[in-house]
Amino acid sequence: MLPVNHYINEFYLTAAEVNAQEEMPLSRLVTLIIDTATAHANSLGFGYAHMMETNTSWVLSRLSIDLRRMPGVNRKYMLVTWVDNVNRLYSDRMFELQDGQTGEVIGWAHTTWMAIDMDSRRPTDLLVHKALVDVIQSREFGGEKSGRLLPLRDDSEGYSYTFKVSDIDVNRHVTTRRYIDLITDLWSLDKYTECRVARFEIAFKHEARYAEEAIALKAPHQCPGDVYDTEIRVGDTACALARIEFVER
Incomplete structure (x- = not known):
């Protein structure tokens, strides 16, 4: 217990x-x-x-x-x-x-x-x-803490999205769920059929709001494996930086 x-x-x-x-x-x-x-x-x-x-x-x-x-x-x-x-x-x-x-x-x-x-x-x-x-407790932890996440280059691959009513929380800011879905949607359905997510990390930098237009970007990370850096950006401001690692099923 x-x-x-x-x-x-x-x-x-x-x-x-x-x-x-x-x-x-x-x-x-x-x-x-x-x-x-x-x-x-x-x-x-x-x-x-x-x-x-x-x-x-x-x-x-x-x-x-x-x-x-x-x-x-x-x-x-x-x-x-x-x-x-x-x-x-x-x-x-x-x-x-x-x-x-x-x-x-x-x-x-x-x-x-x-x-x-x-x-x-x-x-x-x-x-x-x-x-x-x-209430601080010591318990064995089998994962890893986040590493350093950096903004992407302007020539990174991505798409644009305008935040809607369903994307906004009680504080009238964009929900965490929407940021994660925007990142997930950077890859095709075939990608997820062939691979699964093994590791995901994200850092929240700035609060986005209703009707703002964002850009979701991705670029291969400079390390071995199927790893990508991603960013959600509004104008010149990074709202969220993330890294995702895939492994074959």
């Missing part, structure tokens, strides 16, 4: 939630990671309602995911999460993805969060939240 400082989110992947490969879409997995982090923070007293008392809000800054395989249809899964580290500006939260029927660990995720002032949009001091510091 896990201690209270760990949180488990159990879910079942239905046919309505999967992609053409009968697997969980990357954007759905990221959404579940965010929802699980939110639920754990709420249960421990430093969630959305508590942060709004001081006019602050949690913001996801960085994310990395390592996958042995993607969750498949009609199976139960579990996300286990815990707080790994807290300093003045950032909190690191880890995740373990398990097959709920076999107990096999099929993936890990590392997330970095900030709490920002809702008016100034500037980071606030996390160390004032004693409840957050008190």
